[in-house]
Amino acid sequence: MARIVQKFGGTSVADIDRIRNVAKRVKREVDAGNEVAVVVSAMAGVTNQLVDYVNRISPLHDAREYDAVVASGEQVTSGLLALALQELGVNARSWQGWQIPIRTDDVHGKARIVEIPAGELEKRFAQGQVAVVAGFQGLGPDNRVTTLGRGGSDTSAVALAAALKADRCDIFTDVDGVYTTDPRIVAKARKLDRIAYEEMLEMASLGAKVLQTRSVEMAMNHRVPVQVLSSFVDAPGTLVVDEDEIVEKQVVSGIAYSRDEAKITLEKVADRPGVAASIFGPLADAAINVDMIVQNVSEDGRTTDLTFTVGKADLERAVKVLEGKQKELGFARIKPDRNVVKVSVIGVGMRSHAGVAQKMFQTLADKGINIQVISTSEIKVSVLIAEEYTELALRALHTAYGLDAA
Numbered sequence: 001m002a003r004i005v006q007k008f009g010g011t012s013v014a015d016i017d018r019i020r021n022v023a024k025r026v027k028r029e030v031d032a033g034n035e036v037a038v039v040v041s042a043m044a045g046v047t048n049q050l051v052d053y054v055n056r057i058s059p060l061h062d063a064r065e066y067d068a069v070v071a072s073g074e075q076v077t078s079g080l081l082a083l084a085l086q087e088l089g090v091n092a093r094s095w096q097g098w099q100i101p102i103r104t105d106d107v108h109g110k111a112r113i114v115e116i117p118a119g120e121l122e123k124r125f126a127q128g129q130v131a132v133v134a135g136f137q138g139l140g141p142d143n144r145v146t147t148l149g150r151g152g153s154d155t156s157a158v159a160l161a162a163a164l165k166a167d168r169c170d171i172f173t174d175v176d177g178v179y180t181t182d183p184r185i186v187a188k189a190r191k192l193d194r195i196a197y198e199e200m201l202e203m204a205s206l207g208a209k210v211l212q213t214r215s216v217e218m219a220m221n222h223r224v225p226v227q228v229l230s231s232f233v234d235a236p237g238t239l240v241v242d243e244d245e246i247v248e249k250q251v252v253s254g255i256a257y258s259r260d261e262a263k264i265t266l267e268k269v270a271d272r273p274g275v276a277a278s279i280f281g282p283l284a285d286a287a288i289n290v291d292m293i294v295q296n297v298s299e300d301g302r303t304t305d306l307t308f309t310v311g312k313a314d315l316e317r318a319v320k321v322l323e324g325k326q327k328e329l330g331f332a333r334i335k336p337d338r339n340v341v342k343v344s345v346i347g348v349g350m351r352s353h354a355g356v357a358q359k360m361f362q363t364l365a366d367k368g369i370n371i372q373v374i375s376t377s378e379i380k381v382s383v384l385i386a387e388e389y390t391e392l393a394l395r396a397l398h399t400a401y402g403l404d405a406a
């Protein structure tokens, strides 16, 4: 007997037939003698619709009411799936975040889970009952409903698996696993059998949209074995596991890309101590995250150009903040650029192999692609290039690192 958490995303519960299918999958695990908790998302498109309603009534809304509205999508699917299971003769009931309760912090709209008491669910397991839990939602310290940020039901599932000490957390989605890169762009992309937590974390935070970044962080911290698989085909997916459990380590396991960043260049910034602090301070105060940064050498010893990236959604605000400080900061010109993409190669094998970055730079150079900004960490190299080269760069890098499917 195993204890399993199964999570079904929005496309897996998009209509009544699919919910019935999900119920059959759950029943299979129950029939195999396992204890099962299920976490569900809202039906595909529902959360977007709810967010839109909120924004139309109140663009600068009270985040607590936003949560009250957007959490409702998952309430519907948890009830419907419990009913579908009952129709199949499975003992099941739905649980809302506040009933368990899934305790979170007070950051409405993007709350973090702080505690999930397992006792009541475990008691029900012993009676053979399946728990169908509404994902994405919790209960804040103010006793009001919170939500965990878009894509948050992945995190609900992993957190529940950790709290229940589950043997496995299966994340069912509309793709059959984690790929070496986006298969819609690179036809030769391959499904990975296994990927290390750290690699998955980079992949998620660098633009691969399969799992919410926070869910991977949580899986890594609590060593929850996660499997990403399709709810539409009957095949094993990708296991997200500890690095030690991967026998054949690739130097590069995957290539991610993100069109969500924009570039800002400040020309002729004074080259003196404290300047970077005085530029990035006001951005931080405005809650604008800066990602990649380069500072050019100053030719005359007095001024330099400074280039960095921010989220595309924050670009206008960032420009406004900096323009407001132009006198104080003393730069000559500010040049925003939305036409960029960040491409990253990722792999734990990089720790022990030299030349990974060099191969990336050479491959891009051979294709005549100019690199605008570079950043690296222990297990990734990222470059910023012009957006129109996205496809070309991904395909060339995929081949260069030997990732192409046979």
Ligand code: ASP
Residues within 6 Å of the ligand: 009, 010, 041, 042, 047, 048, 073, 135, 136, 149, 150, 151, 152, 153, 154
């Ligand atoms: N329904 C929520 C969303 O669309 C949470 C989730 O699906 O993970 O963001």
Ligand code: MG
Residues within 6 Å of the ligand: 009, 151, 154, 210, 212
């Ligand atoms: Mg999702």
